[in-house]
Amino acid sequence: MLSRAVLSTVATAAPCVKNAALLGPGVLQATRIFHTGQPSQAPVPPLPEYGGKVRHGLIPEEFFQFLYPKTGVTGPYVLGTGLILYFLSKEIYVVTPETISAVSTIGLLVYVVKKYGASIGEFADKLNEQKIAQLEEAKQASMKYIQDAINLEKSQQALVQKRHYLFDVQRNNIAMALEVTYRDRLHRVYREVKNRLDYQIAVQNMMRRKEQEHMINWVEKHVVQSISAQQGGVAQRSFEVAVVTFLWHGCKFRAADVKVKILQKSSPPSLPQG
Amino acid sequence: MASVVPMKEKKLMDVKIGELPKWILMRDFTPKGIAGAFQRGYYRYYNKYVNVKKGSVAGVSMVLAAYVLFNYCCSYKELKHERRRKYH
Numbered sequence: 487m488l489s490r491a492v493l494s495t496v497a498t499a500a501p502c503v504k505n506a507a508l509l510g511p512g513v514l515q516a517t518r519i520f521h522t523g524q525p526s527q528a529p530v531p532p533l534p535e536y537g538g539k540v541r542h543g544l545i546p547e548e549f550f551q552f553l554y555p556k557t558g559v560t561g562p563y564v565l566g567t568g569l570i571l572y573f574l575s576k577e578i579y580v581v582t583p584e585t586i587s588a589v590s591t592i593g594l595l596v597y598v599v600k601k602y603g604a605s606i607g608e609f610a611d612k613l614n615e616q617k618i619a620q621l622e623e624a625k626q627a628s629m630k631y632i633q634d635a636i637n638l639e640k641s642q643q644a645l646v647q648k649r650h651y652l653f654d655v656q657r658n659n660i661a662m663a664l665e666v667t668y669r670d671r672l673h674r675v676y677r678e679v680k681n682r683l684d685y686q687i688a689v690q691n692m693m694r695r696k697e698q699e700h701m702i703n704w705v706e707k708h709v710v711q712s713i714s715a716q717q718g719g720v721a722q723r724s725f726e727v728a729v730v731t732f733l734w735h736g737c738k739f740r741a742a743d744v745k746v747k748i749l750q751k752s753s754p755p756s757l758p759q760g
Numbered sequence: 761m762a763s764v765v766p767m768k769e770k771k772l773m774d775v776k777i778g779e780l781p782k783w784i785l786m787r788d789f790t791p792k793g794i795a796g797a798f799q800r801g802y803y804r805y806y807n808k809y810v811n812v813k814k815g816s817v818a819g820v821s822m823v824l825a826a827y828v829l830f831n832y833c834c835s836y837k838e839l840k841h842e843r844r845r846k847y848h
Contacts, residue, residue: 537809540818577843
Protein backbone atom coordinates (compact mmCIF):
# COMPACT_ATOMS: atom_id res chain seq x y z
CA MET A 487 0.00 0.00 0.00
CA LEU A 488 2.70 2.39 1.00
CA SER A 489 4.68 1.52 -2.09
CA ARG A 490 1.74 2.31 -4.26
CA ALA A 491 1.28 5.70 -2.64
CA VAL A 492 4.98 6.40 -2.98
CA LEU A 493 4.98 5.33 -6.59
CA SER A 494 1.99 7.47 -7.46
CA THR A 495 3.71 10.48 -5.90
CA VAL A 496 6.87 9.63 -7.78
CA ALA A 497 4.91 9.27 -10.98
CA THR A 498 3.34 12.68 -10.59
CA ALA A 499 6.50 14.34 -9.37
CA ALA A 500 9.10 12.96 -11.77
CA PRO A 501 8.21 13.49 -15.41
CA CYS A 502 11.17 11.39 -16.45
CA VAL A 503 9.34 8.21 -15.44
CA LYS A 504 7.89 6.72 -18.57
CA ASN A 505 4.16 7.18 -19.21
CA ALA A 506 3.67 8.69 -15.81
CA ALA A 507 0.49 10.51 -16.74
CA LEU A 508 -1.21 7.49 -18.21
CA LEU A 509 -0.67 4.98 -15.44
CA GLY A 510 -2.74 4.27 -12.39
CA PRO A 511 -1.13 2.94 -9.26
CA GLY A 512 -1.93 -0.67 -10.05
CA VAL A 513 -0.32 -0.68 -13.46
CA LEU A 514 2.90 1.05 -12.44
CA GLN A 515 4.65 -2.21 -11.58
CA ALA A 516 4.76 -3.24 -15.21
CA THR A 517 6.80 -0.31 -16.44
CA ARG A 518 9.09 0.49 -13.54
CA ILE A 519 12.62 0.95 -14.75
CA PHE A 520 15.24 -0.99 -12.85
CA HIS A 521 19.01 -1.14 -13.08
CA THR A 522 19.50 2.17 -14.80
CA GLY A 523 23.00 2.65 -13.37
CA GLN A 524 26.10 0.91 -14.53
CA PRO A 525 26.84 -2.23 -12.48
CA SER A 526 30.22 -2.19 -10.81
CA GLN A 527 32.51 -4.56 -12.63
CA ALA A 528 35.13 -4.84 -9.89
CA PRO A 529 35.35 -8.23 -8.19
CA VAL A 530 34.28 -8.46 -4.57
CA PRO A 531 37.35 -7.94 -2.35
CA PRO A 532 38.32 -11.06 -0.38
CA LEU A 533 37.80 -11.27 3.38
CA PRO A 534 40.72 -9.97 5.43
CA GLU A 535 42.77 -12.68 7.13
CA TYR A 536 42.88 -11.23 10.61
CA GLY A 537 40.69 -8.69 12.37
CA GLY A 538 41.86 -5.50 13.97
CA LYS A 539 44.55 -6.16 16.53
CA VAL A 540 43.33 -6.12 20.09
CA ARG A 541 45.53 -6.32 23.14
CA HIS A 542 44.47 -8.53 26.03
CA GLY A 543 41.22 -9.17 24.17
CA LEU A 544 39.77 -5.87 25.34
CA ILE A 545 41.65 -2.80 24.17
CA PRO A 546 42.27 -2.15 20.49
CA GLU A 547 45.82 -1.63 19.38
CA GLU A 548 44.99 1.81 18.04
CA PHE A 549 44.78 3.12 21.60
CA PHE A 550 48.31 2.00 22.35
CA GLN A 551 49.55 3.52 19.10
CA PHE A 552 47.73 6.72 19.90
CA LEU A 553 49.58 7.07 23.23
CA TYR A 554 52.94 5.78 22.04
CA PRO A 555 54.45 9.09 20.79
CA LYS A 556 53.77 10.88 24.04
CA THR A 557 54.28 8.22 26.68
CA GLY A 558 56.18 5.36 25.07
CA VAL A 559 55.42 1.70 25.60
CA THR A 560 54.37 1.75 29.25
CA GLY A 561 52.03 4.71 28.91
CA PRO A 562 48.74 2.87 28.48
CA TYR A 563 49.58 0.39 31.22
CA VAL A 564 50.42 3.16 33.66
CA LEU A 565 47.20 4.88 32.66
CA GLY A 566 45.29 1.67 33.23
CA THR A 567 46.82 1.10 36.64
CA GLY A 568 46.19 4.68 37.66
CA LEU A 569 42.58 4.54 36.58
CA ILE A 570 41.96 1.29 38.46
CA LEU A 571 43.48 2.65 41.65
CA TYR A 572 41.49 5.85 41.29
CA PHE A 573 38.22 3.99 40.82
CA LEU A 574 38.92 1.79 43.80
CA SER A 575 40.03 4.56 46.13
CA LYS A 576 37.24 6.94 45.30
CA GLU A 577 34.84 3.98 45.27
CA ILE A 578 33.55 4.77 41.87
CA TYR A 579 33.92 1.02 41.56
CA VAL A 580 32.34 -0.43 44.70
CA VAL A 581 33.73 -3.70 46.05
CA THR A 582 30.70 -5.88 46.62
CA PRO A 583 30.19 -9.69 46.83
CA GLU A 584 29.56 -9.50 43.13
CA THR A 585 33.20 -8.54 42.68
CA ILE A 586 34.31 -11.98 43.89
CA SER A 587 31.99 -13.77 41.49
CA ALA A 588 33.04 -11.44 38.66
CA VAL A 589 36.72 -12.09 39.35
CA SER A 590 36.26 -15.86 39.43
CA THR A 591 34.10 -15.84 36.28
CA ILE A 592 36.57 -13.74 34.39
CA GLY A 593 39.45 -15.90 35.62
CA LEU A 594 37.70 -19.04 34.40
CA LEU A 595 36.93 -17.49 31.05
CA VAL A 596 40.49 -16.34 30.57
CA TYR A 597 41.78 -19.81 31.43
CA VAL A 598 39.42 -21.51 29.00
CA VAL A 599 40.23 -19.10 26.21
CA LYS A 600 43.95 -19.43 26.76
CA LYS A 601 43.85 -23.21 26.83
CA TYR A 602 41.35 -24.09 24.11
CA GLY A 603 41.23 -21.00 21.97
CA ALA A 604 43.70 -22.19 19.39
CA SER A 605 42.10 -25.61 18.92
CA ILE A 606 38.63 -24.14 18.61
CA GLY A 607 39.98 -21.72 16.06
CA GLU A 608 41.49 -24.57 14.06
CA PHE A 609 38.23 -26.49 14.19
CA ALA A 610 36.32 -23.48 12.91
CA ASP A 611 38.93 -23.00 10.18
CA LYS A 612 38.56 -26.60 9.13
CA LEU A 613 34.78 -26.22 8.85
CA ASN A 614 35.27 -23.13 6.74
CA GLU A 615 37.74 -24.90 4.53
CA GLN A 616 35.32 -27.77 4.01
CA LYS A 617 32.62 -25.36 2.96
CA ILE A 618 34.94 -23.59 0.59
CA ALA A 619 36.15 -26.89 -0.84
CA GLN A 620 32.56 -27.95 -1.50
CA LEU A 621 31.79 -24.71 -3.27
CA GLU A 622 35.00 -24.93 -5.23
CA GLU A 623 34.14 -28.46 -6.26
CA ALA A 624 30.71 -27.36 -7.40
CA LYS A 625 32.27 -24.51 -9.33
CA GLN A 626 34.82 -26.83 -10.97
CA ALA A 627 32.15 -29.34 -11.85
CA SER A 628 30.02 -26.65 -13.38
CA MET A 629 32.97 -25.27 -15.32
CA LYS A 630 33.91 -28.73 -16.54
CA TYR A 631 30.34 -29.40 -17.61
CA ILE A 632 30.19 -26.14 -19.50
CA GLN A 633 33.59 -26.80 -21.06
CA ASP A 634 32.43 -30.23 -22.19
CA ALA A 635 29.34 -28.68 -23.69
CA ILE A 636 31.51 -26.15 -25.51
CA ASN A 637 33.79 -28.89 -26.85
CA LEU A 638 30.83 -30.93 -28.01
CA GLU A 639 29.38 -27.90 -29.73
CA LYS A 640 32.70 -27.19 -31.43
CA SER A 641 33.09 -30.78 -32.62
CA GLN A 642 29.58 -30.75 -34.00
CA GLN A 643 30.28 -27.50 -35.76
CA ALA A 644 33.41 -29.09 -37.20
CA LEU A 645 31.29 -32.00 -38.37
CA VAL A 646 29.15 -29.59 -40.33
CA GLN A 647 32.24 -28.72 -42.36
CA LYS A 648 32.60 -32.36 -43.32
CA ARG A 649 29.07 -32.81 -44.55
CA HIS A 650 30.21 -32.60 -48.14
CA TYR A 651 31.70 -36.09 -47.84
CA LEU A 652 28.24 -37.41 -47.06
CA PHE A 653 26.77 -35.60 -50.00
CA ASP A 654 29.52 -36.88 -52.31
CA VAL A 655 28.82 -40.44 -51.27
CA GLN A 656 25.11 -39.97 -51.79
CA ARG A 657 25.70 -38.42 -55.18
CA ASN A 658 27.93 -41.33 -56.17
CA ASN A 659 25.33 -43.80 -55.02
CA ILE A 660 22.61 -42.11 -57.00
CA ALA A 661 24.80 -41.94 -60.10
CA MET A 662 25.55 -45.63 -59.81
CA ALA A 663 21.92 -46.49 -59.34
CA LEU A 664 21.01 -44.47 -62.41
CA GLU A 665 23.73 -46.19 -64.40
CA VAL A 666 22.55 -49.60 -63.26
CA THR A 667 18.94 -48.91 -64.18
CA TYR A 668 20.03 -47.52 -67.52
CA ARG A 669 22.04 -50.60 -68.34
CA ASP A 670 19.36 -52.89 -67.08
CA ARG A 671 16.79 -51.26 -69.30
CA LEU A 672 19.18 -51.28 -72.21
CA HIS A 673 19.65 -54.99 -71.73
CA ARG A 674 15.93 -55.50 -71.51
CA VAL A 675 15.38 -53.56 -74.72
CA TYR A 676 18.01 -55.68 -76.41
CA ARG A 677 16.37 -58.83 -75.17
CA GLU A 678 12.90 -57.78 -76.28
CA VAL A 679 14.10 -56.77 -79.71
CA LYS A 680 16.04 -60.01 -80.04
CA ASN A 681 12.93 -61.87 -78.95
CA ARG A 682 10.87 -60.28 -81.66
CA LEU A 683 13.51 -60.84 -84.29
CA ASP A 684 13.90 -64.45 -83.15
CA TYR A 685 10.16 -64.80 -83.52
CA GLN A 686 10.29 -63.49 -87.05
CA ILE A 687 13.15 -65.84 -87.87
CA ALA A 688 11.33 -68.74 -86.32
CA VAL A 689 8.23 -67.87 -88.33
CA GLN A 690 10.25 -67.75 -91.55
CA ASN A 691 11.97 -71.04 -90.71
CA MET A 692 8.69 -72.65 -89.99
CA MET A 693 7.20 -71.37 -93.25
CA ARG A 694 10.16 -72.67 -95.16
CA ARG A 695 9.97 -76.02 -93.47
CA LYS A 696 6.28 -76.26 -94.11
CA GLU A 697 6.81 -75.38 -97.73
CA GLN A 698 9.56 -77.94 -97.96
CA GLU A 699 7.44 -80.62 -96.43
CA HIS A 700 4.54 -79.75 -98.58
CA MET A 701 6.75 -79.76 -101.62
CA ILE A 702 8.29 -83.06 -100.65
CA ASN A 703 4.88 -84.60 -100.11
CA TRP A 704 3.68 -83.25 -103.39
CA VAL A 705 6.76 -84.48 -105.18
CA GLU A 706 6.54 -87.85 -103.56
CA LYS A 707 2.93 -88.16 -104.51
CA HIS A 708 3.56 -87.22 -108.11
CA VAL A 709 6.63 -89.36 -108.27
CA VAL A 710 4.66 -92.28 -107.03
CA GLN A 711 1.94 -91.42 -109.52
CA SER A 712 4.39 -91.14 -112.36
CA ILE A 713 6.09 -94.32 -111.35
CA SER A 714 2.88 -96.19 -111.18
CA ALA A 715 1.71 -94.54 -114.49
CA GLN A 716 4.85 -95.10 -116.47
CA GLN A 717 5.84 -98.47 -115.06
CA GLY A 718 9.42 -97.33 -115.38
CA GLY A 719 12.58 -99.32 -114.99
CA VAL A 720 14.29 -100.18 -111.70
CA ALA A 721 17.00 -97.61 -112.34
CA GLN A 722 14.61 -94.76 -112.78
CA ARG A 723 12.57 -95.86 -109.78
CA SER A 724 15.60 -96.18 -107.58
CA PHE A 725 16.80 -92.80 -108.84
CA GLU A 726 13.51 -91.17 -107.90
CA VAL A 727 13.45 -92.93 -104.53
CA ALA A 728 16.93 -91.60 -103.93
CA VAL A 729 15.76 -88.11 -104.81
CA VAL A 730 12.82 -88.35 -102.45
CA THR A 731 15.04 -89.64 -99.64
CA PHE A 732 17.48 -86.88 -100.37
CA LEU A 733 14.67 -84.36 -100.08
CA TRP A 734 13.42 -85.94 -96.88
CA HIS A 735 16.74 -85.33 -95.20
CA GLY A 736 16.21 -81.60 -95.52
CA CYS A 737 18.72 -80.41 -98.06
CA LYS A 738 19.57 -76.76 -98.38
CA PHE A 739 18.23 -76.38 -101.90
CA ARG A 740 15.22 -74.31 -102.38
CA ALA A 741 11.94 -76.04 -102.97
CA ALA A 742 11.64 -74.27 -106.32
CA ASP A 743 14.95 -75.75 -107.57
CA VAL A 744 13.83 -79.20 -106.55
CA LYS A 745 10.53 -78.70 -108.27
CA VAL A 746 12.31 -77.70 -111.48
CA LYS A 747 14.46 -80.83 -111.36
CA ILE A 748 11.49 -83.06 -110.81
CA LEU A 749 9.54 -81.31 -113.54
CA GLN A 750 12.30 -82.08 -116.00
CA LYS A 751 11.61 -85.75 -115.32
CA SER A 752 7.85 -85.78 -115.29
CA SER A 753 4.84 -83.99 -116.69
CA PRO A 754 4.28 -80.40 -115.59
CA PRO A 755 1.77 -80.35 -112.68
CA SER A 756 -0.13 -77.42 -111.22
CA LEU A 757 2.11 -76.11 -108.52
CA PRO A 758 1.03 -74.10 -105.54
CA GLN A 759 2.74 -70.75 -105.72
CA GLY A 760 4.46 -70.03 -102.47
CA MET B 761 38.52 29.95 2.71
CA ALA B 762 39.98 28.35 -0.37
CA SER B 763 42.35 26.20 1.65
CA VAL B 764 39.51 24.66 3.63
CA VAL B 765 37.55 21.86 2.06
CA PRO B 766 34.47 23.68 0.72
CA MET B 767 31.88 21.30 2.12
CA LYS B 768 31.78 20.97 5.86
CA GLU B 769 31.45 17.20 5.50
CA LYS B 770 34.82 16.53 7.02
CA LYS B 771 35.57 13.58 9.23
CA LEU B 772 35.63 14.08 12.97
CA MET B 773 39.39 13.77 13.23
CA ASP B 774 39.92 16.57 10.71
CA VAL B 775 37.64 19.03 12.46
CA LYS B 776 39.37 21.63 14.60
CA ILE B 777 38.29 22.09 18.20
CA GLY B 778 36.88 25.56 17.61
CA GLU B 779 34.73 24.34 14.77
CA LEU B 780 33.39 21.41 16.74
CA PRO B 781 29.99 22.82 17.78
CA LYS B 782 29.37 24.02 14.26
CA TRP B 783 30.28 20.60 12.91
CA ILE B 784 28.08 18.79 15.40
CA LEU B 785 25.10 20.98 14.55
CA MET B 786 25.63 20.29 10.88
CA ARG B 787 25.15 16.57 11.25
CA ASP B 788 21.96 14.86 10.22
CA PHE B 789 19.74 14.43 13.28
CA THR B 790 16.65 13.12 11.58
CA PRO B 791 15.56 9.59 12.62
CA LYS B 792 16.83 8.34 9.31
CA GLY B 793 20.17 9.99 9.91
CA ILE B 794 20.49 8.55 13.41
CA ALA B 795 19.54 5.09 12.18
CA GLY B 796 22.10 5.49 9.44
CA ALA B 797 24.72 6.45 11.98
CA PHE B 798 24.01 3.33 14.07
CA GLN B 799 24.10 1.18 10.97
CA ARG B 800 27.39 2.66 9.87
CA GLY B 801 28.90 2.20 13.31
CA TYR B 802 27.73 -1.38 13.52
CA TYR B 803 29.11 -2.31 10.13
CA ARG B 804 32.38 -0.58 10.87
CA TYR B 805 32.87 -2.66 14.00
CA TYR B 806 31.57 -5.82 12.37
CA ASN B 807 33.78 -5.61 9.33
CA LYS B 808 36.83 -4.82 11.39
CA TYR B 809 36.62 -7.44 14.14
CA VAL B 810 34.09 -10.12 13.25
CA ASN B 811 33.81 -10.53 9.51
CA VAL B 812 37.31 -11.92 8.98
CA LYS B 813 38.72 -15.32 8.16
CA LYS B 814 40.54 -15.83 11.47
CA GLY B 815 38.49 -13.98 14.02
CA SER B 816 39.43 -13.97 17.68
CA VAL B 817 37.62 -13.69 20.95
CA ALA B 818 38.24 -9.95 20.96
CA GLY B 819 35.36 -9.33 18.57
CA VAL B 820 32.85 -10.64 21.11
CA SER B 821 34.67 -9.77 24.34
CA MET B 822 34.86 -6.08 23.55
CA VAL B 823 31.12 -5.95 23.08
CA LEU B 824 30.55 -7.83 26.35
CA ALA B 825 32.95 -5.58 28.25
CA ALA B 826 31.18 -2.52 26.91
CA TYR B 827 27.84 -4.03 27.97
CA VAL B 828 29.19 -4.74 31.45
CA LEU B 829 30.41 -1.17 31.81
CA PHE B 830 27.11 0.19 30.53
CA ASN B 831 25.16 -1.87 33.06
CA TYR B 832 27.49 -0.82 35.87
CA CYS B 833 26.92 2.80 34.96
CA CYS B 834 23.18 2.30 34.89
CA SER B 835 23.11 0.62 38.30
CA TYR B 836 25.67 2.90 39.98
CA LYS B 837 22.85 4.76 41.73
CA GLU B 838 21.96 1.67 43.77
CA LEU B 839 25.55 0.54 44.19
CA LYS B 840 26.46 3.86 45.75
CA HIS B 841 24.78 2.72 48.94
CA GLU B 842 27.05 -0.27 49.34
CA ARG B 843 30.19 1.80 49.71
CA ARG B 844 32.46 0.92 52.59
CA ARG B 845 33.41 4.45 53.48
CA LYS B 846 31.34 7.54 53.34
CA TYR B 847 34.08 10.06 52.68
CA HIS B 848 36.88 9.52 50.23
